[in-house]
Amino acid sequence: MFHRALAAGAVSLLALAGTAGAQTTLTIGTVNNGDMIRMQGLTQDFTEKHPDIALNWVTLEENVLRQRVTTDIATSGGQFDVMTIGTYEVPIWAANEWLLPLNNLGEDYDVDDILPPIREALSADGTLYAAPFYAESAMTLYRTDLFEAAGLEMPEAPTWEFVAEAARTITEQNSDVYGICLRGKPGWGENMAFLGAMARSFGANYFDASWQPQFEGEGWRTAVTQYVQMMTEYGPPGAASNGFNENLSLFNQGRCAMWMDATVAASFVTNPEESQVAENVGFAPFPCGIDNCPNNGANWLWAWSLAIPAGSQKAEAAETFIAWATSRAYLELVAENEGWANVPPGTRTSLYENAQYTAEAPFAQATLNAIDNADPSITDDKPYVGLQFAAIPEFQGLGTAVGQQMAAAVSGSMSVDQALASAQAAATREMTRAGYIQ
Known part of the structure; x- marks a missing residue:
């Protein structure tokens, strides 16, 4: 389940702090794919806006990431403040009360803009438990x-x-x-x-x-x-x-x-x-x-998504980061630096209504059609x-x-x-x- 790759390597740790006296450090477990590596390169935008939050990245190969985050959340290990998980884990972990609901992503986040199949796949009883970074069929x-x-x-x-x-x-x-x-x-x-x-x-x-x-x-x-x-x-x-x-x-x-x-x-x-x-x-x-x-x-349906383990002592900072990484503003940030064709796909209706994106991404309509036709x-x-x-x-x-x-x-x-x-x-x-x- 995909999974865009730019860099291999078992573990990559990057500490990015806006100031030397950052009050909260978030440890983020993520997969070694191109979109996630790109996000790590753009996090200066986040730390400049939130100098009280530092980011510590743990970047893992896909099978290893799944093992690590599953073990950590099932044992309440507390190793990660933000986890990269998918549409498989969300309904199961939400039912076990292993995830915190994402209720405070901000007034300008626009949860309703998330493509309906993806929003539904990452929700339980109408509540969003993970925010999609990118989605695919x-x-x-x-x-x-x-x-x-x-x-x-x-x-x-x-x-x-x-x-x-x-x-x-x-x-x-x-x-x-x-x-x-x-x-x-x-x-x-x-x-x-x-x-x-x-x-x-x-x-x-x-x-x-x-x-x-x-x-x-x-x-x-x-x-x-x-x-x-x-x-x-x-x-x-x-x-x-x-x-x-x-x-x-x-x-x-x-x-x-x-x-x-x-x-x-x-x-x-x-x-x-x-x-x-x-x-x-x-x-x-x-x-x-x-x-x-x-x-x-x-078709299949998958979304690499960001979630907060229940019991987190840094939930407010974690949700602030998730809101930044999965927002429309983040898509615009990637477009500004890498071009519209390279923004994380499959998450927001507004992206597929963006004429500049559809003009630069020849695969846009094919991607949207596949996602829309995937009924899990x-x-x-x-x-x-x-x-x-x-x-x-x-x-x-x-x-x-x-x-x-x-x-x-x-x-x-x-x-x-x-x-x-x-x-x-x-x-x-x-x-x-x-x-x-x-």
Whole structure:
């Protein structure tokens, strides 16, 4: 779940203080992606306005961040004053009273300007518990020049059948380009975010209406079989270790013809300062596996968001920082320094009504369409909230365990049938132990 990367590195600590005598220091746990790194570079604007608040950044790789913040909040560790979390954690943690409500973001903050699907995903009982820094759905990114050279035309609604054939054609015609790049790194928010969406495009969910796991059903079997085939025949070597960051780097180096991932990647692959192929990128919806993708298509819904753990002794300062970092004024600050195309996407209605943004960001409408068409609500055949994840506490561990089986299938150490059988058995045990299956 995306996750825009500029800088790697396990931990980055930056102490930014407006004055030597700052009264309050906020420790902020965040993910090592491009938007967050950019925000750290712009925080002089915040500290100049709030010289009594200093900022201490703990910047972590995505899987590590999730482990650290989950452990900290579940044990009331108090390590962080502001946490970067997502749409998975918010409903669960709010129900456990682990988060403070964001009731004092300021008169000019305009909570109603947050895109309705995102605001709803970050609220519980109508109360906002996390403010979105950027939000995303899923899309297809592809090289228009390679498609033209191969005599291919991307459909308005691509199918996985078309994608596989296009990947084969381009791989055969280009010795230095991989036909497709997809997430292989195991993790509930890494390869399982992608595979959860791909399986849904074939009509499958993680669990049926009775909470029975579906991994050995037709939808998952078809999706994983095609996924492994594309990764092993048309993807880069070592694909089982590649997550969002690694595929972004490959695409920007001109090594990938197609990449299905988070909409948030769009501004990076079209930025000529970061991408060698910026002038030759096209956008299309996430592919369908069957006619008229079920459940409003195969989109996902995610927002990297800022929240305050309950029991915080620095809640007022933390909410002041969150209001600054997720405001319309912050978007204008980024635009002033980096250009409108590089502002954090997917959060505010006003951004998509801004003619300057839509003119400079060729991916704006595609991003908005994907978010608007992502409905994570409970349905007759899906008893959980979520699209690429299931918003239940058990999913974090279960999703990562299943992701390891899928990565093993990509690396060749396990067959697809073995991986799916192992995933089914593990999920059935966990859901029975947790009481979902009687």
